[in-house]
Amino acid sequence: MSHKIWLMEGLSSQRDIINGITSTAKKHNYNVSIYASHRQSRNEILSLADHALIEPNDINQRLEFILSTVKKYAIQAIHTGRHAHWFEAHRAAIEPSGAHLTTGARDVAMLDLADDKVAFAHHMKSLNLPVVPSLRVDSPVQLRELIARKPFGDLPLCVKPVTGIYGMGFWQFDESVSPMAAFTHPDARRVKAEYYLQALEAVDSMEPLVLMPYLPGPEYSVDMLAENGKVLAAVARRKEGALQYLENSGEAFELAQACAAAMGADGLINVQTRNDASGKPLLLEINMRPSGGIGYTRFSGVNLPGLFALRQLGLISQQQVLDDARRDFTPATVRALSDVVAYNPVLSNQVQ
Numbered sequence: 592m593s594h595k596i597w598l599m600e601g602l603s604s605q606r607d608i609i610n611g612i613t614s615t616a617k618k619h620n621y622n623v624s625i626y627a628s629h630r631q632s633r634n635e636i637l638s639l640a641d642h643a644l645i646e647p648n649d650i651n652q653r654l655e656f657i658l659s660t661v662k663k664y665a666i667q668a669i670h671t672g673r674h675a676h677w678f679e680a681h682r683a684a685i686e687p688s689g690a691h692l693t694t695g696a697r698d699v700a701m702l703d704l705a706d707d708k709v710a711f712a713h714h715m716k717s718l719n720l721p722v723v724p725s726l727r728v729d730s731p732v733q734l735r736e737l738i739a740r741k742p743f744g745d746l747p748l749c750v751k752p753v754t755g756i757y758g759m760g761f762w763q764f765d766e767s768v769s770p771m772a773a774f775t776h777p778d779a780r781r782v783k784a785e786y787y788l789q790a791l792e793a794v795d796s797m798e799p800l801v802l803m804p805y806l807p808g809p810e811y812s813v814d815m816l817a818e819n820g821k822v823l824a825a826v827a828r829r830k831e832g833a834l835q836y837l838e839n840s841g842e843a844f845e846l847a848q849a850c851a852a853a854m855g856a857d858g859l860i861n862v863q864t865r866n867d868a869s870g871k872p873l874l875l876e877i878n879m880r881p882s883g884g885i886g887y888t889r890f891s892g893v894n895l896p897g898l899f900a901l902r903q904l905g906l907i908s909q910q911q912v913l914d915d916a917r918r919d920f921t922p923a924t925v926r927a928l929s930d931v932v933a934y935n936p937v938l939s940n941q942v943q
């Protein structure tokens with residue numbers, strides 16, 4: 592019997608997810624067909640699937656497209672990467688088709704909470720989960736006042752957007768750097784507070800910011816497979832310089848799992864922490880979707896996308912996932928490289 596899983600438009604890791612599922616299916620000799628879709632001609636992703644589809648751009652056509660595709664190809668499971676909120680809001684309309692839906696959570700409120708870093712921090716604090724102290728800033732005046740007031744004593748300060756992604760907009764305030772630092776070494780993300788404030792005061796409207804103490808690290812990014820708040824498998828990546836150390840124990844690893852459980856995480860998700868000066872991990876954020884680095888975790892022997900697919904297709908039990916993830920893990924060190932692949936402008940596997 593053929594098992595069919597459909598990966599809809601996601602973020603950067605869709606290729607790694609397809610590769611992970613393919614390799615697991617091959618290893619266990621399961622007949623799994625992978626459907627992949629995207630609104631754009633992302634042929635470097637779509638060509639890896641058994642069957643490729645182009646998603647409609649018009650949101651009003653999305654539900655009909657999903658229902659007709661599920662029916663036509665007898666799809667059993669849908670994984671969404673983008674538009675999680677929309678999908679979760681339409682769960683009741685999608686699941687009667689017979690396809691099980693994964694959006695990152697089973698509750699739109701949790702997806703919304705994950706998208707607001709200040710609300711998330713307050714929620715974690717209310718549950719006694721250690722989280723980076725986070726102050727919301729809505730105006731340049733407010734930021735100027737807060738910086739002058741030193742809300743976190745002598746700890747260095749940093750900011751990021753309340754609803755950010757990809758680390759965009761993160762800046763550390765550092766009075767020791769050159770006034771030109773933001774231009775000459777943008778990747779270091781250090782700026783004198785005064786120049787940041789001047790730029791902020793010059794814009795017409797600003798995106799809300801989170802003001803936090805700067806945490807020295809190291810940083811952990813923990814990729815997990817969860818089902819309705821139950822974490823079945825997890826791999827932590829400790830980031831130090833250019834290297835990432837794959838681990839499956841420790842305080843950050845445990846904290847990340849407690850966070851995922853508290854958020855009712857469902858699917859392939861990611862939690863990030865960073866150690867404070869005393870070495871204690873604090874939560875930074877939860878991404879209710881696969882991280883960009885989920886593919887790196889396979890070097891630990893644990894194939895999270897593969898386990899996800901086998902669960903969604905009803906091929907293994909929760910207990911088997913728990914056992915496999917424990918048994919298969921071995922520590923590993925990885926280094927991320929930017930890669931290049933051949934891009935074929937023609938998709939030979941496209942279906943309607």
Ligand SMILES: Nc1ncnc2c1ncn2[C@@H]1O[C@H](COP(=O)(O)OP(=O)(O)O)[C@@H](O)[C@H]1O
Nearest residue numbers: 723755756757758759761803804805806875876
């Ligand atoms: N309080 C902090 N101290 C030090 N670094 C931080 C802090 N908050 C965020 N960062 C850095 O900024 C990056 C992006 O922040 P994060 O909360 O993961 O948001 P996103 O990934 O959604 O942009 C983190 O990976 C981390 O390296």
Ligand SMILES: [Mg+2]
Nearest residue numbers: 757758863876
């Ligand atoms: Mg992040």
